[in-house]
Amino acid sequence: MLAPGIVHSSFGVQGDARHSLPAWQERMSTVYDVQPVPALEDGAVFDASFARYTVDDLTFFDMRTGPNVAVRSLGRVSTESVRDISFNLFVEGIPAEFRGHRMRADEHRAPRVPSILALDMDQPCTIRSHEGRMLMFFVPRAVVEKAFPDAASLHGRRVEANTPLTRMLVSHLLALSRQIVGLARDDAGDSFRTTVQLLVAAFSREAGLSGDARAAVRAAVYGQVCRHVEAHLHDPGLSPESVLQSLQLSRASVYRLFLHHGGLAAYIRARRLRTAADELVRFPNLAVQDIAAGLGFNNASSFTRAFRRTYDIAPQELHAYAPLLRREPAWQQRHAGWPAQAFPLAFR
Template sequence: MNDDSHHTAIPLSRLLSPPESPTLSPGIVHSNFSVQGNARQSFLAWQERMSPVYDIQPSSNQAEDTFAASLSRYTIDNLSLFDFRTGPNLAVRSLGRVSTESVRDISFSVFLEGQPSQFLGGKPRLDAPHIPQVPSILALDMDQPCTIQSFHGRLLLLFVPRALVERSFPDAASLHGRWVRATTPVTRILIDHLVALKRQIVGLSKVDAHQSFLTAVELLAAAFSRQAGLSGDGRAAVRAAVYGQVRRYVEANLHDPDLTPDSVLASLHLSRASVYRLFEHDGGLAAYIRSRRLRMAADELVRFPHMEVQDIASGLGFNDASSFTRAFRRAFDIAPRELHEYAPLLQRKHATQERFT
């Protein structure tokens, strides 16, 4: 096991890295980390390295005697590109983590080799959709709970500040759990661009490397905007504007007991048909409103440990305690009262977590 050394357990050539520690332009930060060998010791070291952002757990079917994983990181200011080799594991961002820490980046995982990871939503489950073994891109909002099941493979991972993503995509939160397959010219250009950036960053100035990062972000936003039907022509621009308008309105009125899909449509003078497709990924506008209220409730249960659970629930339109508890448990696999009781411990544990570096 090592960090920032000249020798790693997995050959750096397999990671598209130079055979020796690279000499980079000032302002570009680089590090390596790798583990290989005894499954228990290697896995514990990997857990510790990943702990700033994910709680790493063994995969349910993990029965191998050895565990190997590695990362190579390049960071410029607030943008980071990682080249990962992964072994089987579960990476978990719990509700407690996202409700207490300050990591709000959007991550984009570009799966290049092996079986792509499976996005299991906010908690582990057995019915995750099968993702074909072709280059694929998964977007995740670090401000939302998730569980990711990884297999043997290789991926490039880009961490991007939320504000930078939202320059091109109306609401970064809606990217959470979205997949794009590398079957279009834009996505193929994007993957070629990221692989080239990884290969060539040693010879780039900070200015050129930073611009290459920004180009990758623009290509990612274009790919996901196209998939969501928010780009491509004048009508798509209108849809994108409506999409942002509705989400901003919902967010500003989560504590309004009269907030419903009908009230949103009436207040914004929109037709039901014009809004339906925009929120299809979320299960519809009603499901989106309910999801955002539950997420806000989770934040407030952690932030305000001295408030009564039912006061928080009713303030977000949940007037029936049992219905709120059932909906909350279905969404987050924990009862609201349990999360509320854990709040002081969660705040002490995660309040000092930083961005993943």
């Protein structure tokens, strides 16, 4: 028996993939579009299950899954309000492969178990999962950003349990999965919050934004630059030079901070493209070239090339789909009678 105040649900499928996979697809449709993989052909077995626990605004999943591909498309993230950051700890089997809209260095080598993959639910991605077990933590964006200023840059980052901090984190999560049934509600809440602190600390250290006074300064500067960029995305004069001049910062120090993005210019372009995707869906009556120009893209053809290169779809196509994407998704109609606690609060 769980203590009062800990919201719980569970679900599982087992058996012939022709029957079990569609049931899993239906259940997961509030978060991901789950697709089959060749390994599930010819009547293969597909087993998957989860147990979900929620305390306040933090949600923890203990999940086992069979092979599949889970997709959050650009159109989906541009119409949903889900902005949580998920942290996925792979404890058994082969860790899932992150196939976002931009390749990352860690995709060229096989990550080890245990390892933790961070995902920004406000960005499109494709996740190729194998048979195994993972522990998933969904954390509100505002909570993460108190310690990690640019939560979007966590998308696709991965850390392995090869430091004292990450090994402590893995031990804590495994203990939580074993003991949560016996915890009081307040104790569970404390354990959830400790998990968040450890997760953010591990990824901050991996990004070089924690550990000493210099790291604290880097984190503060990083947050300052990100806020300035967000506030001036529609300013045609926004550029690395304008940021450096406005904030009185050196080019070399800022470039090192944004090396993960390919430099500050690449970061600005990525944020403008992501904002353009949202506006293409939100404003179907505006011309594509007007949206592009409003975000500093004065050349329509270069904007189209950059957008397609980033998201594998032309902005004109996304814009044309906007009326359909803005309609109430079919899964909301199908599950209108579900209990509100069926999934994390952000996924109702």
